[in-house]
Amino acid sequence: MAVVAGFAAMLAVAAAGLWAAGAADLPGGAFPRVVAAVVVLAAGGEVALAGDAGFLARSQAELAVMPLSVSLVGALVVATAFLRPLRHRAVAGTRELLGRFARLAVLWLAALAGLTAVARTTFRIPLGEDSPLTDIGEFLDAAPRVGFRAETGPTLLYGLLWLIGVAALALLVSRRAPLPPRLVGVQEVVRPAAYAMVWLLLAYVVVGLCAGIVVAVTQGHPGRTFAVILLGLPNLAWPALTLGMGATWEGRVEGPFGLPMPQVLDSVLRGEDRATLNVATLAEQDARAWWLVVVAAVLVPAAAFLMAARSPARTRPWQHALRMGAALALTVLVVCLTGRIAARVGLSLLGVGDLEGLGGEVSLQPRLWAAVGIGLGWGIVAGLLGALLAAPVRRRGAVKG
Template sequence: MSARTPAVPAASPHGWARALLTVLSALVAMAVVASLGLWAAGATGLPGGAFPRVVMAVVVIAVGGSVELSGDAGGLVGSDAALTVLPLSVTLTGALVLARGFVRPLRHGGHGGTAGARESAGWAGRIAVLWSAALLGLAFAARRTFAVPLGEGLLNDLGDFFGIEPRVGFTTDVPSTVLFGLLWLAGVLVVALLLTDGAALPGRLRTLVASARPAACAMVALLLACVVLGLVVGLVAAGTRGHPAETFAVLLLGLPNLAWLALTIGLGAAWDGRVEGPFGLPMPRVLDEVLRTPDISTLDLGTLTERDGRMWWLPAAAVVLLLASGLLAAVLSPAGTPLWAHAARLAGALVCTVLMICLVGRVYAHYGLSVLGIGDLGGGLTGQVFLRPRTWTALWRAALWGAAAGLVGALLVRWSRAGRRAGAGRGGRDGR
């Protein structure tokens, strides 16, 4: 009797090695996008070899981490700096890579029922553990202090006279970085599960997710379509208007910031903001012109079209994209879904989407440096930029737009299906 060769167990698609590959792939992709964006923005000239640490800091900020700015040059120099802005190009890149790595084993190796749900939870837990370790490493590495020149004129003369060498730097708040980084991860995984058909979930949760999936898919498609359109516009601008490095800095660091901002403005929302000083945040010229005023400016369709009449395409693009989203949600929904359900679900999904844009699209940045109380003479060492939404106005407009798009999309799909059934019926009678 021949001896049987023991079977070698296959490598688990939900194991630690696969989880490590998923986490590292997301971090590497984010670091590459951040590096290219910072390079295009001219950050490679930072003193003291600070560029790699700045890249790490951008990745930390992109996942919701906290980076604190500081400055010190002794008692004769005062400094103040703050930064609250998400580089959403980096954020979106990491989310897409991480979501793909998370759902792929679930599609190919998941099992139904309670065991499958437990396996999925274990797979998410492994990713979360390794993600936490990566966040800790980034939080401790993304720290740097370096000297900055005082510029020219009176500030420089005072600095030379008193022997002052200002130093600025950044550091991370480790606990908040890990906490908000894990919350960001949880959001990415939840959205990935919403979009994944056939993922192993408990019975009641599976039913709830199935009802929400069409609208969720429509909203993700809407956000990605806005980014793609923004990319096309940006590439055309880079090739025709000059200053390609500045344009690519915008694309690689803040493309979704601008594309999703444009979507909300196309829906009729308004933002308040202001730009003061020679600020280095990359932004389109028309946006800088609207916000660079002595008082707080209103950023909406009216103020944009006053500067550039071509901004009237924003509502037209928003209408087309929303109608396409309504069609997609209706096609993915089960036949027989009531019209009111189509309208209500897409309205709720669009409200959640616009709320997310309002939360992640806020910008606040400030820096100031003064010698003996003098901070804006000759050196240009002060500046501020902020942008905040009028949230409630944006949300109720999103509810109306979403309900209308869901209703119209459902009606179009219903009429199309009825037409196909009628055509099939006529074909069958003619065949007899």
């Protein structure tokens, strides 16, 4: 049930997002294969791009992006289904939990392998009706083509790691999920922090969803906007958390494709070899970017308050501060690793440069360890504040002296 429900949800969200983006019109009945490729990427897999035109052309292509909307939906569904049979248990043996996960992993990897076999196709690239390059390609039967193919080995490996992370986080976040007797003591330290971080990330997704709906209604292009919401909303919302705290990302947009929403990102990143992305550079394009700082200043302390309210009353404020700092730093690390984007397509014919309109690049990379350090500092301060705010509402068991 967990495997069927998880993949069904991911396929549905991916298909809806791609349909909104106009991918249903792809030639050769490629739409199902593109949907499969998106789900493979969302499950942590790897999709390689390739292109050629015989001896006439060479191509360079790479794609490293995770459609986090699809990943998030799949993770929530799989976690819920995995925990459901255990919800009325106080404790569970290590062997039992490992056995349940092993059965889940075998079926998950089998289904992922099936999707990997489907996620491959090739497209012919039109060069224009009146282009002499078209005549040359047709004469020599060497029209440029580009395609993609899911890599089986890396996909199964990273898909297993993705599933391990989902199952472990589900056990840590849920109060009703049983743990092995040896780990029961850990839940007082880890579970409140894990719950608060998941709440923080979901809160940012909700805020981003509201903003996306407003953009779709007021600024037009609803199809493109809903495509971004269904495929990559957390790819925008979660880096916004790090930007609001003061982190910096670097990136570049070149060529005919770019970041579809919000347009301010494309404006900042386009035109330079390596552009700097932070609240200040965003505010130069749109002063509303300073609201990212306000949202972070509200939601991060709210998460700290929630963590403190769910922790034992005997926990001291400095302990809350350290735990919140460590949890937020780890969360920022995960956001930076999963939110990176690298996409590049280049095609040259007869060895002469990139063909006009067929080459481009989109990249977005964080200044990783600086962002993690910022998350640690914010977490410590917010943890102290949350502990003070939660003191009047916490259950009995006050610390003596």
